[in-house]
Amino acid sequence: MSCDNKKVEKDLRYLKILSTQYPTVQAAAAEIINLQAVMNLPKGTEHFMSDLHGEYEAFLHILNNASGVIKEKVEVLYKNTLPEKERAILATLIYYTDAKLKEIKETVSDLDEWYRITLHRLLEVCRLVASKYTRAKVRQALPKDFAYIIDELLHTNYGELNKENYYANILSTIIEVEQADEFIIAVCTTIKRLVVDRLHIVGDIFDRGPRADIIMDSLMEHHSVDIQWGNHDILWMGAAAGSRTCIANVLNNSMNYSNLEVIETGYGINLRPLALFANEVYQNVNTDCFRPKISDENSYNPKDVLLVSRMHKAIAVILFKLEGQIVLRNPSFQMEDRLLLDKIDYGKRQIVIGGTAYPLADTEFPTVDPQNPYQLSPEESELMSQLRFSFQQSEKLQRHAKFLYSKGGLYACCNGNLLFHGCIPMNMDETFMAFGVNGESLTGKTFLDYAESVARQGYYAKPGSPERQLGKDFLWFLWCGKHSPLFGREKMATFERLLIPDPAAWTESKNAYYIHSKKEEVCLKILHEFGLYSPHSHIVNGHIPVKSKDGELPVKAGGRLIVIDGGFCKAYQPTTGIAGYTLIYNSYGIRISSHEPFGGVENAIRNNKDILSTAVVFETMEDRIKISDTDVGIQIRENIEDLKLLLTAYRTGLIKERHNSNTDKM
Ligand SMILES: O=P(O)(O)OC[C@H]1O[C@](O)(COP(=O)(O)O)[C@@H](O)[C@@H]1O
Numbered sequence: 001m002s003c004d005n006k007k008v009e010k011d012l013r014y015l016k017i018l019s020t021q022y023p024t025v026q027a028a029a030a031e032i033i034n035l036q037a038v039m040n041l042p043k044g045t046e047h048f049m050s051d052l053h054g055e056y057e058a059f060l061h062i063l064n065n066a067s068g069v070i071k072e073k074v075e076v077l078y079k080n081t082l083p084e085k086e087r088a089i090l091a092t093l094i095y096y097t098d099a100k101l102k103e104i105k106e107t108v109s110d111l112d113e114w115y116r117i118t119l120h121r122l123l124e125v126c127r128l129v130a131s132k133y134t135r136a137k138v139r140q141a142l143p144k145d146f147a148y149i150i151d152e153l154l155h156t157n158y159g160e161l162n163k164e165n166y167y168a169n170i171l172s173t174i175i176e177v178e179q180a181d182e183f184i185i186a187v188c189t190t191i192k193r194l195v196v197d198r199l200h201i202v203g204d205i206f207d208r209g210p211r212a213d214i215i216m217d218s219l220m221e222h223h224s225v226d227i228q229w230g231n232h233d234i235l236w237m238g239a240a241a242g243s244r245t246c247i248a249n250v251l252n253n254s255m256n257y258s259n260l261e262v263i264e265t266g267y268g269i270n271l272r273p274l275a276l277f278a279n280e281v282y283q284n285v286n287t288d289c290f291r292p293k294i295s296d297e298n299s300y301n302p303k304d305v306l307l308v309s310r311m312h313k314a315i316a317v318i319l320f321k322l323e324g325q326i327v328l329r330n331p332s333f334q335m336e337d338r339l340l341l342d343k344i345d346y347g348k349r350q351i352v353i354g355g356t357a358y359p360l361a362d363t364e365f366p367t368v369d370p371q372n373p374y375q376l377s378p379e380e381s382e383l384m385s386q387l388r389f390s391f392q393q394s395e396k397l398q399r400h401a402k403f404l405y406s407k408g409g410l411y412a413c414c415n416g417n418l419l420f421h422g423c424i425p426m427n428m429d430e431t432f433m434a435f436g437v438n439g440e441s442l443t444g445k446t447f448l449d450y451a452e453s454v455a456r457q458g459y460y461a462k463p464g465s466p467e468r469q470l471g472k473d474f475l476w477f478l479w480c481g482k483h484s485p486l487f488g489r490e491k492m493a494t495f496e497r498l499l500i501p502d503p504a505a506w507t508e509s510k511n512a513y514y515i516h517s518k519k520e521e522v523c524l525k526i527l528h529e530f531g532l533y534s535p536h537s538h539i540v541n542g543h544i545p546v547k548s549k550d551g552e553l554p555v556k557a558g559g560r561l562i563v564i565d566g567g568f569c570k571a572y573q574p575t576t577g578i579a580g581y582t583l584i585y586n587s588y589g590i591r592i593s594s595h596e597p598f599g600g601v602e603n604a605i606r607n608n609k610d611i612l613s614t615a616v617v618f619e620t621m622e623d624r625i626k627i628s629d630t631d632v633g634i635q636i637r638e639n640i641e642d643l644k645l646l647l648t649a650y651r652t653g654l655i656k657e658r659h660n661s662n663t664d665k666m
Pocket residue numbers: 204208231232256489492493494508543544
């Protein structure tokens with residue numbers, strides 16, 4: 001059989017399946033018309049955020065206000081007809097509907113009138129944000145209880161006068177039957193749902209800030225999200241997979257910020273075994289180097305600080321041992337320079353790293369056997385077994401890890417842009433850095449694809465198998481490994497920061513990517529590596545805070561590189577000077593917003609405070625971008641081609657139409 005015939009046969013099988021969905025010429029033709037119409041609609045809005053670092057309140061706020069897009073819609077409609085304050089109240093009502101409703105109801109004198117006016121306004125905003133979607137898509141987005149009525153109010157087109165009466169009637173009935181609050185909530189939810197078509201999280205949801213688990217819960221409810229794993233996310237995925245080294249690292253990070261809440265309340269992981277162990281083994285041991293970083297000394301009881309310091313030291317020592325074990329069993333990671341515990345000179349209280357001797361602030365490690373420094377003591381081993389059990393038993397953590405795997409990856413190509421958290425590892429000569437894998441040398445996209453498959457293996461390979469062990473070790477490598485694409489630095493100086501007072505030892509040299517990616521031609525080379533050639537293609541990164549305080553800009557390389565880690569993380573705000581960048585890519589172009597530090601939900605609600613400081617329009621398209629110009633457009637075009645083939649099959653009789661009365665099975 002010729003190649004062509006085979007193809008026709010293959011197509012025919014597929015077309016027969018397609019014919020079950022479109023059983024008649026009319027059905028197939030109608031779908032072609034629909035799809036063709038969709039192609040001409042404006043591109044949906046994409047919203048990019050990164051480096052959230054557990055700051056759930058600021059995250060939820062920016063998610064609610066869609067980085068200013070909701071306010072923008074309110075402005076479009078009411079800039080000339082409503083005072084500033086009323087516009088801000090309306091916007092806040094959309095962001096925090098429940099709380100704002102409660103507040104307004106306590107103050108307004110004629111509630112029915114307020115309901116009438118507000119419902120009318122909210123429906124106008126909703127109509128505006130719905131206008132770039134098909135009616136079918138809007139219907140899908142509507143909350144179940146009020147779907148029919150909102151659909152009716154958004155789309156009915158009677159003569160002006162009739163419409164006014166019709167409207168007024170529906171609205172007054174809603175108020176009369178005491179459903180106004182529920183209806184307002186439903187419309188506001190719809191606005192927030194429609195205003196952003198796709199959310200991209202460019203990594204680092206976890207660590208430092210208070211409650212990454214709350215962010216994860218909200219992402220799991222989002223209608224359309226993808227995640228590019230950050231080094232902190234992969235660390236938690238490794239912990240969920242049962243890697244003791246990743247677990248020790250997660251706990252070390254949490255103790256460092258005295259952030260026990262996310263572990264205990266968030267994920268229900270019992271820290272009592274660690275506390276008991278620390279209190280026993282480190283009771284008469286100096287733990288000054290392990291004092292947690294706490295922003296408000298007064299809110300902590302000194303006893304708690306002492307306990308957390310002990311727990312921090314206990315887990316950090318375990319971490320250094322376990323990291324040593326990974327380095328020793330994985331020569332391919334080329335991280336022997338991170339074997340530090342065997343380099344401690346206890347007599348001189350110093351350590352030699354890279355040929356330099358550094359005094360140590362602490363050499364009191366009761367569980368370290370200098371002859372066998374990487375071995376856990378039996379008690380440490382028992383403790384790690386208990387902790388691993390808790391991490392693996394945490395239903396919520398496992399749910400979140402699975403979600404990160406299903407919605408995430410090391411990188412994403414979306415509508416011409418390349419999104420990844422850290423870097424594409426490069427050499428000083430601008431070539432892609434090679435990683436040795438089973439005798440082969442992998443670079444660029446090929447390495448990232450390989451790395452992603454091993455990261456999946458760490459969670460999904462059979463427990464106890466060598467594949468699973470390698471996968472778990474590799475998750476740790478991605479977190480902090482030499483030039484890992486997520487980490488992009490030569491080393492992670494956790495040991496040095498904790499134990500060596502000389503800051504010269506803390507330097508974590510960045511991969512050459514961070515020098516070269518400032519050049520447009522290098523960004524183009526990277527984009528081409530991922531098959532992206534559009535003049536409007538960009539790289540979107542997180543990971544390295546943009547020090548806007550020092551005049552650094554988030555847009556680099558002639559506009560080809562956008563770095564949106566502006567510092568949601570409170571601990572880093574003094575360095576960045578702002579509280580984060582976010583990106584909006586809609587049918588008009590790309591816009592970067594910089595945000596002020598978030599002053600809390602209460603302030604946002606009571607004072608109608610947005611934290612949007614500036615919106616920098618960075619790239620405006622000559623023509624409005626349509627769906628036909630996007631990835632979805634490519635898919636739709638393929639669907640249209642398939643449907644046209646189906647039409648031909650019907651017309652030539654290769655496939656028979658099936659009308660209702662025709663019950664023939666395929
Ligand atoms: O400031 P902290 O929380 O002590 O963390 C410092 C560590 O975090 C890192 O910057 C990694 O975290 P990021 O991915 O957020 O940059 C390490 O390079 C560094 O050693």
